[in-house]
Amino acid sequence: MTIDRRTILQAGASALALGLAPQGALAQAEAFRIGALNPVTGAGSPYGSGMAAMILAAVEEVNAAGGAGGRQLQVFADDTQTNPQSAVLAAKKLIEVNKVNAILGTWSSGVSLAVIPLVNDANILLMHTSGAPALSVPPANAKGYGYRFQATNDRFGRAFAEIAVKEGYKRPATMAFNNASGIGNTQGFKKAWEAKGNQVVAEVVYEPNQPSYRAELQRVMAARPDVIVMGSFLPDTTIILREAFQTGANVKWIIPGWAANPQLVSALGNEPTEGIISVDSVSNEQAASFARYDEAYRRKMSQPGASNVYAAMTYDMVIALALAIEAAGPGAGTAQINAKIREVSNPGGEKVFTFADGKAALKAGRKINYEGASSVLDFDEFGDVTPDFGVFFITKGKLDRRYVVKI
Amino acid sequence: MEAYLIAILIVTAIYVLLSLGLTLQYGLTGLINFGHVGFFCIGAYAAAILSTAGGMPIGVGLLAGMVLAGLAAIPIGLVALRLRDDYFAIVTLGFSETVRLVVTSEGWLTKGVQGIPGIPKLIDGVGTGPALTILALVGLANLLAVMAFLRIVKSPFGRMIEAIRDNEDAVKALGKDPARFKIQVLVLGAVLAGLSGGFYAHYIGYVSPDQFLPIVTFYVWMAIIMGGVGRISGALVGTLLLMGFLEGSRFLRDLLPFISAVEMASIRIGVVGLALILFTLYRPQGLMGDYTRRK
Amino acid sequence: MAFWIELLISGVVAGLIIGLSALSITLVFGIARFPNAATGDTMTVGAYGALLGHRATNSLLVGGLTGAAAGALVGFLGYWFIFRKLAQRSNVALLVASIGLAFVLRAILGVSFGHSQQVFQLPLVRPWRIGGVPVHPNDLVLAAACAMILAIVFAILHLTPVGRRMRAVADDPALARVSGISPSGVMTVLWLLAGAVSASAGIVAGIKTVVSPEMGWDLLLPAFAAAIVGGIGSPVGAVAAGLLIGVVQELATPFVGFTYKIALSFLMMLVVLLVRPRGLFGKLEGAR
Numbered sequence: 009m010t011i012d013r014r015t016i017l018q019a020g021a022s023a024l025a026l027g028l029a030p031q032g033a034l035a036q037a038e039a040f041r042i043g044a045l046n047p048v049t050g051a052g053s054p055y056g057s058g059m060a061a062m063i064l065a066a067v068e069e070v071n072a073a074g075g076a077g078g079r080q081l082q083v084f085a086d087d088t089q090t091n092p093q094s095a096v097l098a099a100k101k102l103i104e105v106n107k108v109n110a111i112l113g114t115w116s117s118g119v120s121l122a123v124i125p126l127v128n129d130a131n132i133l134l135m136h137t138s139g140a141p142a143l144s145v146p147p148a149n150a151k152g153y154g155y156r157f158q159a160t161n162d163r164f165g166r167a168f169a170e171i172a173v174k175e176g177y178k179r180p181a182t183m184a185f186n187n188a189s190g191i192g193n194t195q196g197f198k199k200a201w202e203a204k205g206n207q208v209v210a211e212v213v214y215e216p217n218q219p220s221y222r223a224e225l226q227r228v229m230a231a232r233p234d235v236i237v238m239g240s241f242l243p244d245t246t247i248i249l250r251e252a253f254q255t256g257a258n259v260k261w262i263i264p265g266w267a268a269n270p271q272l273v274s275a276l277g278n279e280p281t282e283g284i285i286s287v288d289s290v291s292n293e294q295a296a297s298f299a300r301y302d303e304a305y306r307r308k309m310s311q312p313g314a315s316n317v318y319a320a321m322t323y324d325m326v327i328a329l330a331l332a333i334e335a336a337g338p339g340a341g342t343a344q345i346n347a348k349i350r351e352v353s354n355p356g357g358e359k360v361f362t363f364a365d366g367k368a369a370l371k372a373g374r375k376i377n378y379e380g381a382s383s384v385l386d387f388d389e390f391g392d393v394t395p396d397f398g399v400f401f402i403t404k405g406k407l408d409r410r411y412v413v414k415i
Numbered sequence: 416m417e418a419y420l421i422a423i424l425i426v427t428a429i430y431v432l433l434s435l436g437l438t439l440q441y442g443l444t445g446l447i448n449f450g451h452v453g454f455f456c457i458g459a460y461a462a463a464i465l466s467t468a469g470g471m472p473i474g475v476g477l478l479a480g481m482v483l484a485g486l487a488a489i490p491i492g493l494v495a496l497r498l499r500d501d502y503f504a505i506v507t508l509g510f511s512e513t514v515r516l517v518v519t520s521e522g523w524l525t526k527g528v529q530g531i532p533g534i535p536k537l538i539d540g541v542g543t544g545p546a547l548t549i550l551a552l553v554g555l556a557n558l559l560a561v562m563a564f565l566r567i568v569k570s571p572f573g574r575m576i577e578a579i580r581d582n583e584d585a586v587k588a589l590g591k592d593p594a595r596f597k598i599q600v601l602v603l604g605a606v607l608a609g610l611s612g613g614f615y616a617h618y619i620g621y622v623s624p625d626q627f628l629p630i631v632t633f634y635v636w637m638a639i640i641m642g643g644v645g646r647i648s649g650a651l652v653g654t655l656l657l658m659g660f661l662e663g664s665r666f667l668r669d670l671l672p673f674i675s676a677v678e679m680a681s682i683r684i685g686v687v688g689l690a691l692i693l694f695t696l697y698r699p700q701g702l703m704g705d706y707t708r709r710k
Numbered sequence: 711m712a713f714w715i716e717l718l719i720s721g722v723v724a725g726l727i728i729g730l731s732a733l734s735i736t737l738v739f740g741i742a743r744f745p746n747a748a749t750g751d752t753m754t755v756g757a758y759g760a761l762l763g764h765r766a767t768n769s770l771l772v773g774g775l776t777g778a779a780a781g782a783l784v785g786f787l788g789y790w791f792i793f794r795k796l797a798q799r800s801n802v803a804l805l806v807a808s809i810g811l812a813f814v815l816r817a818i819l820g821v822s823f824g825h826s827q828q829v830f831q832l833p834l835v836r837p838w839r840i841g842g843v844p845v846h847p848n849d850l851v852l853a854a855a856c857a858m859i860l861a862i863v864f865a866i867l868h869l870t871p872v873g874r875r876m877r878a879v880a881d882d883p884a885l886a887r888v889s890g891i892s893p894s895g896v897m898t899v900l901w902l903l904a905g906a907v908s909a910s911a912g913i914v915a916g917i918k919t920v921v922s923p924e925m926g927w928d929l930l931l932p933a934f935a936a937a938i939v940g941g942i943g944s945p946v947g948a949v950a951a952g953l954l955i956g957v958v959q960e961l962a963t964p965f966v967g968f969t970y971k972i973a974l975s976f977l978m979m980l981v982v983l984l985v986r987p988r989g990l991f992g993k994l995e996g997a998r
Contacts, residue, residue, distance in 0.1 A: 038746065092619055097422060101665075104418035188530070227963075256836050447805070505938070633813075686817075
């Protein structure tokens, strides 16, 4: 990480020396500055360093292919501490001191909601992985500068509903961690489920960090559900599933992929986790872009790329942004670049999987469709990706993808 | 660069109001308030709710925050009369956590864990102009608070509350009832915290329950202990140190590259803890000296 | 009916954890005369210590002993380097210093073990059914362990000479000193004991849930509430109040909901402080 630290100090010094440059005005051949604003510490810390590392890796890749729109990319990294107050100060530093032209990789909804007014004022783009629905629409996204690379909680919930229908469940109950993401998932499920004319038999919202969740489980089980749909995270999922098993509860589970993962299996063992349905937005694992991302992730973090879905998203953020910059041509401002994002990522055009290929195709005058590592990156009118969802069944301790749900 | 420094100064000024309130309560009167963030939260949410869903002008929200925080302090004050210091501390901690639980649960009012986004700014517009105006406004509030503080310290009221801190039994023996004064002090401190919360809401633009955890109270305690309990200069210096530490840790990683970023959060809390321990052990009067003669 | 019994059982188990940590708090409060906010993080230390011990030997007993030893050590070091030097100061100073210690402990654990959860790898078993109510053997084992710890603490306090000295200091420190009881010997045993007891609470909590650097701090407030409700200085009171709070919280859940049930412990504490400040069994005055 020394490269960007030196760059920060250089940028700071030159900013002081040269004085203020006009906001948003991009001189010819001047570097395009990316603010990597990630949850390096705090609740998002399992993902933050990987997210930052992948932004760097993608930038290196783009620069090695000759840059975008005649410009090299430059990264300034900072830590949100997964805390809106800290994120606002960090964003101000990136915008005012480092003069970034885009901010990439905010993770928690609270952070993105606090930062998006600042990027709107500064007329720069924000690409994030947060789930809160409020980020899609005005007032947060009034200028259309916000892009969401993660499926909204709402979409997750709808996927859960499709799965429940497909698996033939009739009496679902929900359990949600008391935060925006957890509740977003279960509310999304409830809305979609009830829209089909069905009923949710019990709903429970639980607080974090309790010594036991037995009472909550009891409430849910009293309604005799056949499946429990969770909006949860790893620690509480571990506790709840363990207690469910140890009280002899006989029920099926639909759980988001970040909670029902190999760590859950290693914590609980095969028997309690057998048959759990784990749902995650499909990483484009078959795509060449995923292979590149995976290789870079292993190189920098010594872990498989699949262990950090958010890092795949930040990698894609840089590539998609760089292709848009390339398509917009030299000297383009935020608005022009913004106009090209959907053009280079959405269907219609030649599928490309790397920056170099995309750049070559653009130079030859062809329309492209970048298929990313995290998803195929098709943005709707709100700037949200519309990924497919992989449905994994935990079988003998392994996650086995049986099918894909499109919503 | 200036805009970033202005941003830091604004947040510092917001925290100074919190420190002044706590100095009044603990420094001058000896009340151990471990629930300061509860008043901060009330002020912030009042301002947020009234200016968004309520559609009221910003001034109304700020005022309401101050009033509501002050009112919340009255029952706490009544409880304080009956308890010795350390029990009171625990009760106030319970208070601030209860406030947070209420905010989390009553989603119809507070939007619960989703938080309230889109809180209007004090002054609209971009760039250094409006930012400086905001700084001026918060700075003005600070100035007024400091002036009020000085008047209190020099007044009979001020002497009375310091007497209560130093020797409450003597005060009672003289026929004065400390109860009334304690409640007044708690209310005043809470009002300052409520105002601070209002400014905070309008500056960050987004409030959610997990921005009002007890750690915020302990940051303010750290500020007044380091700066010097019981003195205005202590509150100011301590808050500057606190902000310097919180923001500086952002740059610290550049100086200490062998520390992984993930460890930074732990290190930050470790330094807060160490500061509390070391100052308590070796310099209880803080950097600016101590008006309190109690050990 | 089975519904309520299940809740009751759940409350008892949660109450044991609260009760054990309240026991540690009341011991320190009664003898060293200040509320020790580092109790929560000592619990976390105990949990991590037990985790290491269990991983190394695959024996829960060894893990438990390691964890208790870790807690005892932390308790002693805290006394030796911090609280001993503050003995003549107001209890605000001690309280603030204990918060500082809590933060330092949490920081050290965070840096050493990281923030992701760790679990005790124990075999999971299905419950026994007694009259239609699922009763889990693990819960019984934990309850038995808690009872044993309680018995040990009582034995020390009432059957050993040092325990007699501790109780003397708790009742009247000035008189105890005049009688020739050296404070440092008593204090050393006190802090070792208090540390081991909070560590045990942490170990039980860690086994029932997950181990993470924040876990102890989150359980601290109910523990304080229990210590106060039970009466400061009364070990019986602390554990009884812990059980009471645990049970009340669980039984009230159908009425107040899962978020507000946490506030119940504060409410009970407040009521007790206003109505009967001595607490259920206490001797120390909590009020003016």
